[in-house]
Amino acid sequence: MITGIKGMNDILPAEIEAWHFIEACVREVFHPFGFKEIRVPVVEKTELFCRSIGEDTDIVEKEMYTFADKSGNSLTLRPEGTASVMRSHIEHKLHILNPVDRLYYVGPMFRYERPQKGRYRQFHQIGAEIIGEPSPLADVQLLNMLWRFFARIGINDAVLQINSLGCPGCRPRYRQALVDFIAERLDRLCGDCRRRYQHNPLRVLDCKVEQCRDAVQAAPSVLDFLCPDCGTHFNTVRRLLSNLAIPFEVNNRMVRGLDYYCRTTFEMIASRLGAQNAVAAGGRYDGLIESLGGPTLPGIGFAIGMERLTLMMDTTRIPASRPLLFLAALGEKAVEKAFLLLADFQKQGIGAEMDFSGKSLKSQLRRADKLQTPLVLILGEDELAANQIQVRDMETATQEKVGLESLRTFLASRWPHHFPQA
RNA sequence: GUGGGUGUAGCUCAGCUGGCAGAGCGCUGGAUUGUGGCUCCAGGUGUCGAGGGUUCGAUCCCCUUCACUCACCCCA
16 A cells, blocks of 8 residues: 655545635635735745755754755755745845735645654645834734634634844844853753753753753843844834734743744744644744845744644534535436436536435435435436426425426525526 | 654454454445435454564564654744
């Protein structure tokens, strides 16, 4: 048996309704905010991700699906969406068309990691970016849209956490203060944290080991080191979130994984999602576009993990699509006549199904019951001879004979929405 | 890359440190010549994840390997 690739899952028909629902909510919620969808390729030149995400992040160091194509170019399956969107925005000079551009995307991302609950090698993200707007109102608008999206999906037990990482002007001072603080306590930290101290000292702050948490409990807060501009920016974000009645927590220990973040960062944290509890995350990336060779434009965005979203959702509430009609036919002639009727319904966009293989009426009704079809049209030799059809209401278990010519009128009186007057 | 758990029917899982491979659900047919759900009856499917070892005999014990899964690292 040829199986799928580890960590890359099939989304089967039984699950697809939830995905369709999510995608419909994305469009419904994002469009009023002025966001336009953008579709970019799933592969890019490897260099794009190295330069945007950061050479010494885990994603670039060990998690990318990188390969050489037939002409020897190094290509990579995208591990995230922002880099590609920025590349496209720069390449097509979209800032000339829209000085402030609001873009969103939905699609698969790829990271070579060990799969676990809520983490897969191919996973799907919904992302949104506001490009060209430095105002903290952009931050708040984006967070508001994210919040509205979760409300629309029906998730109300996720917590919004925000933080500010400062800017290239003030972050180095904080980093130094933190390094100095940790250096004095290095002997009390776990092995992982000693490595983090060298590599990314901010990460020591969110270590899960109790001993480490105790050791850094009194660590300096990034918020105390913000420069006046960054401080004002963050205060405005907090004030406007409150004015919009969006609940949030300030988490001054929140660390983001990608190098390009500055100022506002945020996460939506889910309970009961297992260890991978960030269902959405993002932040501001004011220097990114310029560093990729584009114009000097600020940006801010988020990404939502769709698999994590489905794990949190009560998917049983999403109604399954079902055919409106089932045609049950008995006898060869009736089957062929029913088949023509079936084709006619389908041509009109009416969901209709039937059995082709001459099964018993009992079996056909069982099938219709399984499909939860509200009406079954029964066509046997008798009905055919009388030019009639039995219309069976599956809920009330009642049925009546209807002339074939008046069938459409009969159905239209029951479902005017599906059978508009011709 | 590291650690734990689990691999038995399409699905969910029983199987007493060793003796013919099991149940429920689902599927198909019947009880009702052409009438669903509830009930009853009948039916089928397994390299017991794979390979090796111990044994008269292994789903069970041992070794190896693979897969899945959860967790670490990291992240959506």
